[in-house]
Amino acid sequence: MKTVFSGIQPSGNLHIGNYIGALSQWVKIQNEREAIFCIVDLHAITVPQDPKTLKEKVLEIAALYLACGINPQKAHIFVQSENSDHTSLAWILNCITPFGQLERMTQFKEKSQKHEQNAGLFDYPVLMAADILLYQTDEVPVGEDQKQHVELTRDLAEKFNKKFGEVFKLPLPVIQKETARIMSLQDSTSKMSKSDTNQLATIYLLDTEEQIREKIKKAVTDSGSKISKDEGSAAISNLLAIYASFKNQSLADSLNELDGKMYSEFKALLADVLVQRLSEIQKKYQEIRSDEATLRKVLDEGREYAVGKSSETLAKVKELVGLI
Numbered sequence: 001m002k003t004v005f006s007g008i009q010p011s012g013n014l015h016i017g018n019y020i021g022a023l024s025q026w027v028k029i030q031n032e033r034e035a036i037f038c039i040v041d042l043h044a045i046t047v048p049q050d051p052k053t054l055k056e057k058v059l060e061i062a063a064l065y066l067a068c069g070i071n072p073q074k075a076h077i078f079v080q081s082e083n084s085d086h087t088s089l090a091w092i093l094n095c096i097t098p099f100g101q102l103e104r105m106t107q108f109k110e111k112s113q114k115h116e117q118n119a120g121l122f123d124y125p126v127l128m129a130a131d132i133l134l135y136q137t138d139e140v141p142v143g144e145d146q147k148q149h150v151e152l153t154r155d156l157a158e159k160f161n162k163k164f165g166e167v168f169k170l171p172l173p174v175i176q177k178e179t180a181r182i183m184s185l186q187d188s189t190s191k192m193s194k195s196d197t198n199q200l201a202t203i204y205l206l207d208t209e210e211q212i213r214e215k216i217k218k219a220v221t222d223s224g225s226k227i228s229k230d231e232g233s234a235a236i237s238n239l240l241a242i243y244a245s246f247k248n249q250s251l252a253d254s255l256n257e258l259d260g261k262m263y264s265e266f267k268a269l270l271a272d273v274l275v276q277r278l279s280e281i282q283k284k285y286q287e288i289r290s291d292e293a294t295l296r297k298v299l300d301e302g303r304e305y306a307v308g309k310s311s312e313t314l315a316k317v318k319e320l321v322g323l324i
Helices: 016-029 051-066 085-094 100-101 106-115 119-132 142-164 207-215 234-247 251-258 263-289 292-321
Strands: 003-008 032-037 075-079 137-141 172-173
Touching: 003 016, 003 075, 003 119, 016 032, 016 137, 016 234, 016 263, 032 051, 032 085, 051 075, 051 234, 051 263, 051 292, 075 292, 085 119, 085 137, 085 292, 100 119, 106 119, 106 142, 119 142, 137 142, 142 172, 142 292, 234 263, 263 292
Parallel strands: 003 032, 003 137, 032 075, 137 172
Antiparallel strands: none
16 A cells, blocks of 8 residues: 655644645545655744644644544544654755755745745755655655655655665655645635735635635636636636535536536535535534544554654664664
C-alpha cells in the first residue's frame, strides 16, 4: 500500500478551500493508502503567532480533521512539533540544500513581502521536505502553490541518495486539477486565504448560516445573468467548482444541472449546499472538541505511530552521514 503524507498549518481559520483541496480528498485517500496527516505547527511559527491562540488552534484543526471525516482507525493524525525527527532530518537536509535553490522559492518571495524575513521562513521548504521524506512517502496531495516545494523535496532526496546511499523514496505531488485552487469570493485572481482581510472573501468551516449566505450573496460574478455551458468568467467558474465539490459531482454534471439558471438562483442553491454540509461538520466538531481527553488520545496515538515510522528513516540517515 502506498504512503500518503500531508498537513495543514494551525494558523487562521480553516475554510472551504482547505476542505475542497485537502480534507475532502484525504477522506477518500485514507481508504486507499497508508495515510499520515500532520498539523504542521512548526511551519506556522515562521510568521508571528500568539502562543495561546496557537495551542488552541492545534486542537481546533485536529477536531476539524475528524469532523470532516478523517478516521483515526484508518489514518494517523499527529502534531508536527511532537516528533523531533522532523527538525533533526531538516538540519541534515539543510547541509545539502543549495542556498540559491531556496532563494527561488515563490512562497518565500510572497511571504517576505508580508512578514519580516527570518531564517525559518527562508528554510520552510527544507522542513517540509523532511516532513515528507521521513515517512517514505509515495504521494503528497498538495495545491498548485506547494508543487514547487515537493519538487525541491524530490531534488534533495535524489541528491542525498546519490551522495550517501539509497534511503529516500521520491514522492510525487498529487493535484486535483478541477479544484486545485479555490479562489477568493471577492477577487478571482487571488487564492482563497485564511489571512484575507476582506471578510467577505472567505467562507470558514465554522461560519454561521447567516455568514455563509451573506458571503455567497455578495460573491462577485460577471456582467452576465445566467449560468451557461459555454466558458464563463473566472469568478463564476470558481463558484461552480465549489458547488460541484460540495455536491460531490463533476463540473460537467453541475453545468448540466444548472444550465440556464439565473445567478441569483444559483447562488441560493450554492448557499443551501454549503449550509447543509458545513452544519454537519460543525455539529461533529462541537462533539469532538468538547471531549478533549479523547481528542488528545487520538493525537498521542498518531504521534506514537509517526515516531515509530520516522525513527527508522532517521536512523538510516544518521548512520550514512556519520552521526552516532
